[in-house]
Amino acid sequence: MREESDQQATDDGIITITDKELAEELKRLNKIDKEQLNRPGTKQITEMNWNGSFLKISGYAFINDTNVTHEDQVSKSLILQNTNEESCVYEFPVIDLEINSLMSPEQQKKHKWAGFEVEINFSQVTLKAEPLPEGTYETYIQVCVKDDNSIYQEALLPLGNIEDLIQNGFHSTKMEYFSSKRFLLHNLMATYNRKKKTLEIVSTKLKDINPAELEYQNVKSKQYKFMRKYVFKLLYMIFNFLPIKKNRVLFATDSRTELNGNFGFIHDEMISRNLDIDYKYMLKESIDEKKTFKDIWNLALWSATSKKIILDDFYPMIYPLRIRKEADLIQVWHAVGAFKTFGYSRVGRPGGPSIKSKNHRNYTKAIVSSKNVGRHYAEGFGIKEEETIVPIGAPRTDVFFDDTYKNAKKEELYDEYPFLKGKKVILFAPTFRGNGQSSAHYPFDVLNFKELYDNLKDEYVFIFKIHPFVNNKVTIPYQYVDFFYDFSEYREVNDLLFITDILITDYSSVCFEFALLNKPMIFFAYDVEDYIRQRDFYFEYQSFIPGTLAKNTEDIISSIINKDFEKQKIKPFVDYFFDHQDGFASRRFVDQVILENNPEQI
Template identity: 30%
Template sequence: MVDELTIERISWERVILTFVVRVSGDAPDSFFLTPNSRPYEVELPVRAEPLGEGRYELTINVTQFNRRAQVPNGTYYLVARRGEENLPAAYPLARSEELGDASRAFVYNKNFSAYTVTFGISDDEAAPYFLMRTYSFGRSGGKPSSKVARLKSKARKKWTKTKRKALRTVFSISAYKRPSDGSNILFASEARPNMQGNLKAVHDRMLERGLDSQFNFGYSFRTGRTSSRQSAFALAWEMGKANTILIDDYFAILKDLGNRDEQKIIQLWHAGSGFKSVGYSRFGQYGSPNLRNAHRLYSYAICGSQHLRDVYSEAFGIEREAVLATGLPRIDGFLREGRAEEVRVDFEKQFPTAKGKRKILFAPTFRGRGSGDAHYDYDQIDFRELYESCGDDSVVLFRQHHFVPDPAPIPQEFSDRLIDVASCADTNDLMLISDVLITDYSSVIYEYSLLERPMIFFAYDLDTYSATRGMHKDYREAAPGSIATTFDELVELLRRPQLSNEATKEFVKENFDYVDTNNSDRVIDTLILSEPATEPQVPSEDEDHRMSERVGEEDPGAPGQEDQLNDPTDNDSDGSYKTEEEDEENQWQTSQ
């Protein structure tokens, strides 16, 4: 056998699988995966970039490959096509033991589900081609220990299903009131008690342009602490009659409500580009999403630059074409001329001890899985030493992440220099009047970089956070400012007469295609008043299922799907161990 397509290297970066291959002879026309059970009946295209001298870099996002889904279960050949000729890939047989190390298992759904990508060599001695195997696995939870516990578990599940059915009924009835002219718009968030950030910027700009005469606005703003059964039904009603739904954070209810075939669902993600991995960028890690997730249901999402389209596409599990670099609407108010002075006057009236002093904004992200257990470790801060380091000319403004409910534990005797500013409505306003920003892995650096002022990164848990949460980039190289990994280093930086801001210029260049006040208009004109030039092709669930059936593997000697996956039933599902969502994920895994 002459190896005309040879794999030289296999590597991973988060969920991105990369092959470096070499092709003998003329350049190929395309690359694709094809299942060994039905070779060339099904062909799944693979993205390729030429490296020169017959070498190519092939990339596969294993969670967003098959039209907003993972690579389907199966065993595949990697093939190059040149004219009418198909060239299956080979791997150097002398290095075949490396394939085990290159394989990956992504465990998620609280360890009840796994998705594996493994590599091997076919058993055809005459043509030992390279094989890629992908499988989804699920397992059921332990049985309740007593008959009473089992009855309670069944009752909980039945009640949950009843509530969800009722919400869907409300949504369906409300959908009859959805106007054919597309004039109903819903502004909604499940992470904020009121309209803020990008949603507020777009809403206010539509009012300024008089578009409220053309559209009917609906609203729903809830958090985990303010939600109720009544507000859930109100949200279902508003969602049902909406033609366009604008959201700014994770919106879990989309899995049950919302119709992406008939409604436009636009994600105006609240954060700019930070360091930490989110969504599918952290698949298989702490806090990983399931393979079926509300993120995949967006019609469109926005970001700040062309460079970031791939980042958001990976995070949300949607195609790059659905992510548009409009810029973030909340930047409009941030850059408005005269805004900083307006904020400064109001702030110094509210906090007179800060008047005329250097203002240091302390705005870290939260620790924990999410809003339910969010916290920050203030034991890392010596408040007395921080107070003394301020001197008479500086104050530190403590701004918690909105997930953290408890105030910063500032001793009363230090409150003239260490100030809790949780009562201020907008973090962006605080950034406008701050001379220095202290943060860690938060995306507040996104807006603050536009001010070209110094930033300090207090990353006391850098190694732990990187290992458990994941990073898109090397933190030490990418942080646009000085890094302090201990409190002593933080104080030393604060005492310096000058801090550099040189790194922010490159950061701005990479993350902003537009540094202007027209971001809201671009969102309105591109996504609300019209459709993008290239509309993403989003398959229905039936289309996804048909693709899975076509790809479905027939691998002699391999255990069948029934043997690989335990189908959880009412009898062996324990509500105390797993949620309804986890059960659904396992049942879906079984169907795959």
């Protein structure tokens, strides 16, 4: 591209704001002398790359008659100005860089720190991390310089002729936002504005709805809510007059319709012993799935008369109940170890529970993998550690010590998915973003599909296992379907771990199970700073993860190609989070929790 010089910038003041409600205050704070905006400047955009809603721009910009020989003399920002609303301006600070050989030697010496680089995610530009609001925006580079005489000067420069840097003359993508009360869908269109000689971005709102009002989610009528809350509790109180059946065990979950996961291994162990058990099951796919009156009747009856009630996830109907003294309410949870904070560890944080909530507090036992994480689970569940935490291991991890099971599962997967044979498998299994199931999403644009494909396709396949809560689905471009595969509907992620050569995750507990295989991991935590501020962890993230930290696609590719996985972290990680590494957690559960070390009991 040619280098361009602007003899005059704009005559308007710059208001750098992030949301409209801050406009007046920021007008005062960011009032700029209009005469300073008339300063001539020179700029060149050397690179512009789009990946979905992510834009990465690099180049250089400087005010012509100034010297910038030290980094602290200059700051630059990318500015988006709404053409129809002067108060709507978005500012994105850039990384200031030393200039490269694109400039003349004289310019390089005089404007050493004129270079810059910036990456913007247009899906999350407001304070609420919503997409770029609807409107048409012009793009500028703002240069702020304090020269050798401590005189402060500014210039606002259009990007110049960047038409050749936009493939096919335009870029278009969708931008999504999820919260418990709002789903936004915008279209973003980026083109070159020949009149203004800069990048023009148009955001068009396509959808703005409240998910709770959608017909397919509005399944809870007032009558159903009354029956689920009050009738259920009344029935439970009535059934409390019945004697507890000492051999009755209830498996209850709102996250699965089959006995798999921890439930499956516990149940199989009990069946293998031919115990005289009166098994009861209340299995639903999700919390939103309606329970019939018969379901509510049975749940109340079985909860009141079972000696053991076993849960594997959040189960709100049981939390208001007073568990009978002769009975146990046992939480085996669906995750291993302790990573990101949950439950009452998040009181006072966005999406955290009320301190008055009754959720989880009535557990009589909670199963964990190690005594080292007991206090974190006790805090998260709001229960007493010394009375309820049982560090016997997660039953579903038993298979990691069972070579027969692992080999059989591998063969089963290879037979069902023959394209996995002959390639190394990269499994991408991140956790969701959002405060809960209704707002759960994952911004797939953070991955550069083309770069991953071009660099890894010959040796690897890349499979997705996305959290079941995630509302948006991954869309695999047709030209890459021989490399990317979506396994999100495959129920048990642990089975996929046996065929996985490299795991890419972020804040998911899947890293605990995978560590038992002593295989490499990459932690793709592009938003780790925000995640720490908003969600936080029980441990310091960078020292905790048993693998390499990656912040972008380039980091992922570099780690894989260079085999930089920091595997030396895995063994101490496993030793800390697993007291028992023997494959007998299911046996211990039955012995210590069901039989209470008394085989004659049942």
